[in-house]
Amino acid sequence: MRVSSLIISVSFISFLTACGGGSKGGTKPPVNQSSATISSLATSLGTSSLSSSSLLSSAASISSAASSISSVASSVASVSELVVVDQFGYLPDAQKIAVLRDPQTGYDSAESFTPSASISLVDMTTGETLFSAAPVAWKAGATDTSSGDKAWWFDFSSVTTPGTYAVVDKTQNLRSPTFKIAADVYKPVLKHALRTFFYQRAGFAKELPYAEAAWADGASHIGAGQDKNARIYNDKSNAATEKDLSGGWYDAGDYNKYTTWAADYVITLLHAYLENPAAWTDDFNIPESNNGIPDILDEVKWGVDWLKKMQDATGDNSVLTIVGLASGSPPSAATGRSYYGTASTNATMSTAGAFALASKVFADVPAWASYATDLNVRAENAWAWAVANPSVTFFNNDEARQPGSGGLGAGQQEPIDWSNGMASTKDRAIKKRMAAIYLFAATGGATYKSHIEADYTNADLEIYSDPFHEMENTSLLYYSSLPGVTPSVASDIKTWFKNDMNGGTENWNAMTSKKDPYLAYIKDYVWGSNGNKASKGSMFTDVIEYEISGLDTTIAKNSALTYINYLHGVNPQGMVYLSNMYSLGAHSSANEFYHTWFGDGTAKWDRVGTSIYGPAPGFLTGGPNPSYDWDGFCTGSPNDSRCGGAAPNPPKGQPAQKAYKDFNTSWPLNSWSVTENSNGYQSNYLRLLSKFVN
The missing domain is CATH 2.60.40.10 (Immunoglobulins)
Structure with missing residues (x-):
């Protein structure tokens, strides 16, 4: 990837000639087509050790090709x-x-x-x-x-x-x-999209030649009192509670690290690998590239290494829930202390599933054989603790439910049953079922099989109205494909999935009836709709992956691709919902999104064309959200001067698919409900896109 990374960096300027920005929200970045300027920018952004003569030669070649296309374009149309x-x-x-x-x-x-x-x-x-x-x-x-x-x-x-x-x-x-x-049209996009996990690594320096110079940064959150010496949330002055919880990924646009969600990302990325290993080569230009192991597995291992630190492996084998990290831009500038939350059933069972699937996949990597064995032991121990402690909860950033937890993290990682305001027993049951599936895959243990086959009929397979249970259903479909499963159970799962895909008006029928003019139908546009689009696409690839009889594979393939097309520009904004993708030829890409590193007003990393560099490329933004509103504080008296005269429109007050604005402002305009990235959206997108990369 080092050579192709250089070419991508050099081509950035050439492609800016076609850059326009999103509808009603774009700003054309500055353009300069000279070889000297291209060389200068490449020096700034470049990731290769190639000689300057090679650099200039590449720049001249790219500039010439761009000029040829530009000449035809100017004679064709606007x-x-x-x-x-x-x-x-x-x-x-x-x-x-x-x-x-x-x-x-x-x-x-x-x-x-x-x-x-x-x-x-x-x-x-x-x-x-x-x-x-x-x-x-x-x-x-x-x-x-x-x-x-x-x-x-x-x-x-x-x-x-x-x-x-x-x-x-x-x-x-x-x-x-x-x-x-082109047959390889999506491979460069896939590389950028996976590399966002590298940029999301906590406690790891982003250095050349792996980081582009524009987004190089030192290791974050490893100073005094930070991740290597994190303390418990409710006894902050007690040094005896310190733990080394360094590593892992920033979860989203904030820097916090949540166990349950990180485990989900591990599982989703592993499915992406298992479903199309050929897409996942060893040349994505991360520090582990060229080690003979697919780079996606190297990245997954980074996440798993952190989950291991969160487990009390020398004690009761429970798993901590969260590490709250300080903010700063760039991340290495953050100086505040790190604090952690206590263990929960949900976090422990989620981690059991992630350890189990990782142990199965990693066992096929000779250099990781002992590591895989250790994960297997950890997975079974985590399961045992969670079964013995089925109702342990932890609510972060919630003084009412968890006194003392205010300010610890942002999003609530303990699932809540909003019908009663209590912790969700249903979600804990889902996590237990998923953990049993992956433990059975890894061990063949009868205990896990018995639990699954006694419980699978309680699963949320009726998903035709939304894609929110796609991950759960994928785990069940995966179970149906494993050796040793009772044939009638495997048949039930596949039939159930087929009936749900083929029933109602929200899945198969939405595609065959052409329900959405932009071809990528979802029923509800909510916070994270782009992630839901990716999940919905994977529901159609599951039809192919798990050989669901009676459903046309060509329709399934075409339907899945429409969700990719939507995220790449076939939407009312005419926008690629990935950040700063001009280097790969995007005409209108997300120029900014809510992220602490690439924050509003940062001189280097704010909006493309306004700041020096803009945000790093390849992050999938949250997507249209018609429930967006500014903070309730803004309706008070007197209004804070930061609110302005009215909530931004768009996204407020728009048809669902147009409820989007290319912005990254923080409180009180709260752009995070529209543009913030999430490793969850990202992993869903990577899994879908990789199906179409060879």
Whole structure:
């Protein structure tokens, strides 16, 4: 990856010539196409030890190619936010549908567009028209309530020739952003997306050649009183409570580390690996690259190493819940103390599952054989503690439920049953079932099989109305594929999943009935909708992965890809919902998002085109959230001057798919409910995208 990383860094300037920013929210970054400037920026951002002559040669080659495409582009049409495509591109044999949009309601309703009778696919290198067809009106010209748009589809799936293209309305002189058709079109995107976990590592220096120079930083949270000497939350002056809880990943845009969620990320990433090992090579340019082990497994091991520290392996084998970390930008600037929360059943059972699946996968890595054996022992010990202690809870940042925990972390990691305000017994049961599945996979133990087969009918397999239980259902489908499972149980699970996918109007029928003009239907847009889009896509790939009979695999594949296309630009914003992806040719990428490192007002890492560098590339943002509002404080009297006259619109007051703004402000405007990243969204996206990388 070192050579390709350099090329990506050098190409950053070349691709800025096509950069426009998100609809109603974008700002065009500065452009300079000279080789000298490209060389200068590459020196700043570069990640390679190649010679300067090689650098200039690469820069000149890239600049020449960009100039060729730019010359054709200028003679073809102007890029329009009303013609949206996957801005990275499409696989040769994939369904390829561009969406042409006419806004009726929402922030862009003043725009007006009716496509011409013929739309063309143009080769942006030669200017040749390869294909033309009439656009097809979605639902005979109806307005979609979720987006506020009328739409037309231009299907160019028949074009399979690799190349660089745009969808063009020649009559109106409008076109889509440039994109590629190529067999490897998603591999560079996958690399950036996985590398976000490297940037999220706590207690680890981000140094060249692995970090781009723009986002290099020293190891964070390892100073006095921080992660290596973390103290318990309710006895902060007691040095006897100190533990080394360093490592792990920042969970999201905050730096806190949550055990249950980290265990979930480990499991999701391991499924991503198991479902398509060929995608996961050893060249993602992380410090462990070129060690003969797929880089995704190296990254997972980083997370598992931290989970091991959270377990009381020399005591009762329970697992702590959370480490609360101080803020700072960059992360190494954080100086505040670190504190931890006590163990819980949920955290311990979640970790048991993660240890078990990791032990099974890592056992196939010869260098990690003893490590895998240790994880197996830890998993069984964690299970035993959680079974013996089925109702131990810990609520962080919640003085009412857990006195003294105020300020410890941000998001609540203890699942709550909102019908009664108590800890959720249902969620603990889910975690126990999942842990049993992965322990059975790792050990073949009868105890685990007995629990699963006595309990699986209590699972939330009825998921046609939402994707929130996708992870649970994947674990059950995985169980159905294991040797030694009772055949009738395996059949029940697959039949149940098939019926839920095929029933109602939210899954299979939503795709075959063309329910969403942007082709990536979800019923509810809530906080983290982009993560839900990725999960929904994986529900369709599960049909293929687990050989669900009676459901067409071509429909499943095409449906899964539409969720990728949505996240890559086929949405009302015409935005790639990944941060700062101009180096890979994105025309409009998320320019900013809520993250403590890349915060509002930081001179180096705020908005692309305003700050020096913008945020690091590849982070999936939260996504449209129509429930967004500013803090309730802003409705008081007197208003704080930081609130402004009204809540930002967008995202407030918009159709669901337009409830998005490219912003990163903190309290009281609370952009985190719209743009904040999460390792959960990221791992869901990585799992889905990797299915289509070879």
